[in-house]
Each structure stands twice: as C-alpha cells, then as structure tokens.
Amino acid sequence: MKAIWLIAVNFVREQRIVLLVFLLWLFGFVALFGLFTGPNGAAEYQALFQQQALYGIVYGLLVAISSVHGERKSRRILAVLSKGIYRGEYIAGLMLGNALLTSIYMGTMGLVHTMIMYRVGIHARLWPTVAAAWVASILAGSVALFFGTFLHPAFAAICTSFVLGVPALLERTLGAVATQIVPVNYVLRQILNYSYERGWPGSWHFVPIAISEIVLLWAMAAMVFSRRDVTVAIE
Amino acid sequence: MLFKAARAVLFQSKLQCPHMDSVLSFASISKEYRSAFRRKSFLALDGFSLDVKQGEIFGFLGPNGAGKTTAIHIALGLMFASGGRGTMLGKPFGHARTRRRIGFLAENVSFYHRSAEKLIRFYGELNGVSDPVLRQRVKDLMEVLDLKDVGNKPVAKFSRGMLQKVGLAQALVNDPELLILDEPTSALDPSARVTVREILLRTKAAGKTVFLSSHLLSEIELICDRIGIIHRGKLVRLGTVPELLESKDEFEIATRGVKDALQGGKIASDGIVRFVVPAAEQRRWIEEIWNKGGQVISVAPVKRSLEDVFLSMTSTENPAGDHEDKQGAAG
Numbered sequence: 001m002k003a004i005w006l007i008a009v010n011f012v013r014e015q016r017i018v019l020l021v022f023l024l025w026l027f028g029f030v031a032l033f034g035l036f037t038g039p040n041g042a043a044e045y046q047a048l049f050q051q052q053a054l055y056g057i058v059y060g061l062l063v064a065i066s067s068v069h070g071e072r073k074s075r076r077i078l079a080v081l082s083k084g085i086y087r088g089e090y091i092a093g094l095m096l097g098n099a100l101l102t103s104i105y106m107g108t109m110g111l112v113h114t115m116i117m118y119r120v121g122i123h124a125r126l127w128p129t130v131a132a133a134w135v136a137s138i139l140a141g142s143v144a145l146f147f148g149t150f151l152h153p154a155f156a157a158i159c160t161s162f163v164l165g166v167p168a169l170l171e172r173t174l175g176a177v178a179t180q181i182v183p184v185n186y187v188l189r190q191i192l193n194y195s196y197e198r199g200w201p202g203s204w205h206f207v208p209i210a211i212s213e214i215v216l217l218w219a220m221a222a223m224v225f226s227r228r229d230v231t232v233a234i235e
Numbered sequence: 236m237l238f239k240a241a242r243a244v245l246f247q248s249k250l251q252c253p254h255m256d257s258v259l260s261f262a263s264i265s266k267e268y269r270s271a272f273r274r275k276s277f278l279a280l281d282g283f284s285l286d287v288k289q290g291e292i293f294g295f296l297g298p299n300g301a302g303k304t305t306a307i308h309i310a311l312g313l314m315f316a317s318g319g320r321g322t323m324l325g326k327p328f329g330h331a332r333t334r335r336r337i338g339f340l341a342e343n344v345s346f347y348h349r350s351a352e353k354l355i356r357f358y359g360e361l362n363g364v365s366d367p368v369l370r371q372r373v374k375d376l377m378e379v380l381d382l383k384d385v386g387n388k389p390v391a392k393f394s395r396g397m398l399q400k401v402g403l404a405q406a407l408v409n410d411p412e413l414l415i416l417d418e419p420t421s422a423l424d425p426s427a428r429v430t431v432r433e434i435l436l437r438t439k440a441a442g443k444t445v446f447l448s449s450h451l452l453s454e455i456e457l458i459c460d461r462i463g464i465i466h467r468g469k470l471v472r473l474g475t476v477p478e479l480l481e482s483k484d485e486f487e488i489a490t491r492g493v494k495d496a497l498q499g500g501k502i503a504s505d506g507i508v509r510f511v512v513p514a515a516e517q518r519r520w521i522e523e524i525w526n527k528g529g530q531v532i533s534v535a536p537v538k539r540s541l542e543d544v545f546l547s548m549t550s551t552e553n554p555a556g557d558h559e560d561k562q563g564a565a566g
Contacts, residue, residue: 003360003361006360007361010347013347013348014348074345075341075343075344078339078341078344079341079345079346079358079402079405080358081311081313082311082313082334082337082339082341083335083358083361083362084331084332084333084334084335084337084361084362085334086331227315229313229314229315230314231313
C-alpha cells in the first residue's frame with residue numbers, strides 16, 4: 001500500500017505545473033467574473049461552473065492518457081519498476097495519483113464557486129455536482145490509463161473517446177439505460193442540465209457502476225501492463 | 236521447427252536447473268524485438284546462458300547493441316524473454332519482491348525532479364526500507380558519494396556525473412545482495428571512479444555480488460573476478476581475468492645464447508631473447524633453440540590486454556559463437 005501511495009504522490013508532484021495552470025485558470029476566470037459581472041450574473045456563473053466541471057473531467061482524462069508513455073519515454077520508469085513493486089501497484093499508484101489530482105482540481109473548483117456564490121448572495125447546491133464530476137473524472141482517467149498502458153497516446157485517445165462515447169450511440173437502440181454503461185457520458189449530460197435552482201439533476205445509481213468499472217479497469221490495466229516490455233523503443 | 240521444439244523439450248531439465256550457488260542465472264535466453272506490424276525483427280539475445288556466482292564481481296562486456304542491457308532488463312523483469320528462462324536470487328526473473336534485495340543502476344539514468352536526498356529516500360521507501368534504517372542509509376550514502384552539500388538541490392540542476400552518483404545511491408539504499416550496474420562510471424571523474432571502485436570492493440567483501448556492465452575495460456580488469464563477453468546476443472567468452480588475458484594460441488619463449496643463431500626474436504637489454512611462437516610449434520622451437528646451443532629460460536602463454544581480447548572476440552569478422560576460444564555458457 002505504501003508503494004502505491006508513494007507513486008501516487010510522486011505522480012501529483014510531477015503534474016504540479018499543469019495543475020497549477022488549471023488552478024490559476026479556475027481562480028482567474030472566477031475572479032474576473034466576480035469583478036465585472038457582479039450579483040446579477042447568475043447565469044454566467046452557472047455556465048462557468050458547468051464549463052469548469054466538464055473541463056475537470058477532460059483534465060483527468062488528458063493527464064492519465066500519456067502518463068505511462070511519458071514515464072517510459074523519459075526512462076524514469078526504469079528506476080521505479082526495478083524496485084520491489086508489482087506492475088499492478090504501479091498502475092494503482094498512477095490511478096490514485098490521477099484521482100488525487102482531480103480531487104484537488106474539483107475541490108478547488110467547488111470551493112471557489114461556493115465563495116463566489118456566498119459573496120454575491122446566490123444560494124445554490126454545488127457540491128453534489130462537484131462530487132459527480134469527480135467520480136466521472138476518475139472513471140474517464142481510468143479508461144484512458146488502461147489504453148495508455150499498451151497504446152500510443154494518440155491511439156489511446158481515440159479508443160478512450162470511443163469507449164466513453166459508446167453509451168451515447170447505444171442509447172438510440174437500448175434507451176436511457178445505455179448511458180449508465182460507462183457513466184461518464186451520463187454525468188456530462190447531467191452537468192449540462194445543471195441549474196442553481198435544481199442542483200444535481202441526475203440519479204446516483206451511476207456511482208457503484210463507476211466504482212466497479214474503475215476497479216475492473218485497474219485489474220485489466222495491471223494485467224496488460226504486467227505482460228509488456230517497458231524498455232523497448234516505444235515509438 | 237520440429238527439431239527446435241524437440242530440442243527444447245529434451246533439454247528442458249537442464250534449463251530448469253541453474254547452478255545452485257549462482258545468484259543470477261540465464262539459461263538459453265533469447266529475445267527478439269519486433270517492429271510495429273511485425274515486419275522487421277531483431278534477435279537481441281540468442282540462446283544466452285550465464286551464471287553469476289555469489290560474492291563475485293562479474294564484468295559484463297560487449298560492443299554497443301550486443302545485448303548487455305537487454306539481458307539486464309530481462310533479469311529485472313523490465314522486459315520479457317522470447318525464450319529460455321532464468322533466476323535471480325533463486326526466484327524466476329521478474330519476481331517483484333525479490334527485487335527488494337537487488338540494487339540497479341540503469342544506463343543514462345533519469346530521475347524525477349526532486350532533491351537528491353528526497354529522491355534517494357523515495358527509492359528506498361519503494362524498496363520497503365523505512366526509518367530509522369532509511370535515514371541512516373541515506374545519510375551514509377550522501378557522505379560516501381560526496382553528495383552531502385548538494386542533498387537539498389533538485390537533481391534537474393545536476394551534471395551527468397552527479398546524477399550518476401544519485402543513481403548509485405538509489406541502487407545502494409536498500410543494502411542489496413546483488414548489485415546490477417549498467418555503465419556506472421561512464422560519466423564520473425577519476426576521483427569518483429575510485430570511490431565507486433571502493434564501494435564495489437566493499438560490497439564484495441561483505442559477501443555480496445556485483446554484476447557490472449561497462450565499456451571501461453580498465454575498470455573491469457581492475458576489479459572483476461570473472462568476465463563475460465557478449466557479442467551478437469551470445470556469450471562468446473567467459474573466464475577469470477588471468478584466464479582471459481592468457482593466450483592459449485601463442486607462447487613466449489625466453490632464451491639466452493641464441494642472439495645470432497635464430498631470427499625473429501625480441502632482444503632485451505639483459506641479453507635475453509624472447510620469441511612469440513604458435514602453440515603448435517612450441518616444441519619445435521624449443522628443440523631448435525637447444526640445437527643451436529641456446530638456453531631456454533622460460534616458456535609462458537602470451538599475455539594480452541583485455542582490449543585485445545575484447546576486440547578479437549567482437550570484431551565483425553568473428554561471428555558470435557564461432558571463435559575457437561569460446562567457452563560454454565554457464566561457467
């Protein structure tokens with residue numbers, strides 16, 4: 001367990017510049033809106049919140065997609081995997097690191113928007129939506145990480161988009177239940193339907209499905225990665 | 236194909252029984268790299284066999300692309316063999332928990348952007364070492380490797396040589412039973428090389444094993460007990476340093492009193508004439524010297540430099556495995 005935690009914290013450290021840029025973006029936009037829009041800009045605040053929640057999901061995905069490839073390309077993976085850890089622990093570390101990163105992002109986003117809401121006097125329930133976006137972000141990152149263990153990031157991105165988009169395609173034939181297959185798409189839709197008045201508009205059935213899929217994706221990624229050479233030419 | 240399969244079955248028992256006293260054992264390991272869509276392939280290791288004994292410093296030599304790093308990475312489980320099998324500290328290659336007893340320094344080592352001290356701690360903790368042992372180990376290594384003054388500086392600002400020292404420290408932080416070093420002294424200055432040499436000798440004195448891959452022949456010659464030369468994925472020479480340096484093909488005959496009678500000798504200042512003769516003609520030359528009234532002082536195998544041995548084994552005209560000096564794999 002300690003190895004997983006060490007790898008996760010190290011992963012967050014390595015991504016700190018990108019994280020900082022995202023956090024500055026969060027603060028910057030909200031501050032700008034807070035300064036210029038004032039209490040009458042509730043609709044703008046809401047749109048901004050929805051946008052930042054969606055970006056948070058994409059952020060988790062983007063960071064995860066090239067994590068294994070980047071480690072292999074930089075050869076840093078050699079010193080890590082030559083230590084007494086299992087490949088599954090390594091993948092779990094990256095997943096946990098990705099979850100920590102998105103936690104920081106989502107937590108900061110929720111905090112900043114709560115403060116702005118409080119300041120301009122709007123009473124809205126943000127946190128359930130933040131939590132849902134966080135779970136979706138971890139799931140999207142897990143799908144991306146799974147493909148990233150054996151594919152070049154470009155191909156991994158294509159495959160991830162396909163997997164995340166499949167429920168939307170299946171919805172036409174299977175109905176609304178199809179959106180729960182890989183519920184990232186479901187959460188995205190609920191965020192788009194979010195409003196200050198209604199709060200989180202969706203159900204929470206997707207959470208156990210998402211958690212099960214995250215565990216399954218970890219197991220699959222660990223299995224695939226355990227059979228991969230990590231030091232051959234990767235291009 | 237059928238023959239290959241039959242041979243694999245017949246010799247399986249031999250492959251599965253590496254030497255009991257060996258800490259690192261490769262048994263007929265092969266590794267084939269395939270390009271995308273499997274159009275091109277390259278055989279990096281071709282039935283490579285080797286046994287490294289406990290407590291020795293083993294020098295692993297070979298030209299670029301010979302398969303040294305591939306062999307090391309297979310042993311560590313960083314890549315997988317296409318064929319054959321091997322053990323490290325008695326466990327099959329790639330056994331994760333066994334790697335806790337191993338120290339490894341990769342060629343062209345690359346690290347995360349942290350301070351040297353934190354980085355060494357990080358790798359120590361990954362290997363299951365914890366405080367207070369870890370704290371003491373890090374402190375000792377920083378002192379021995381002269382990293383004490385730069386311990387708090389990020390390694391991103393380090394020179395190649397300094398990075399190499401950090402690499403050595405992270406390899407040694409778990410006090411490994413087997414130390415595998417891939418080009419450890421390539422970027423070090425002479426004083427740091429001496430330090431590393433001392434560390435390796437101390438490691439050996441503590442009963443531990445060092446597997447040292449290097450291009451620096453002088454280093455290898457100086458500290459290694461045995462040397463293996465790999466060429467085109469095969470072990471082409473294996474032996475102790477004296478064994479390798481002594482030629483079995485040529486002998487040097489030192490004589491007195493035949494200065495004018497025989498041609499071709501090298502005359503030393505003390506009047507001793509030395510002839511280098513092929514092993515097969517040794518007897519004829521000795522008889523000739525006696526017939527000419529000369530005196531044979533000594534007959535000894537010609538001593539070659541490690542560089543000569545290395546070049547003769549790895550020259551492009553010498554296909555791997557065809558050399559007459561070849562000694563079987565697994566010493």
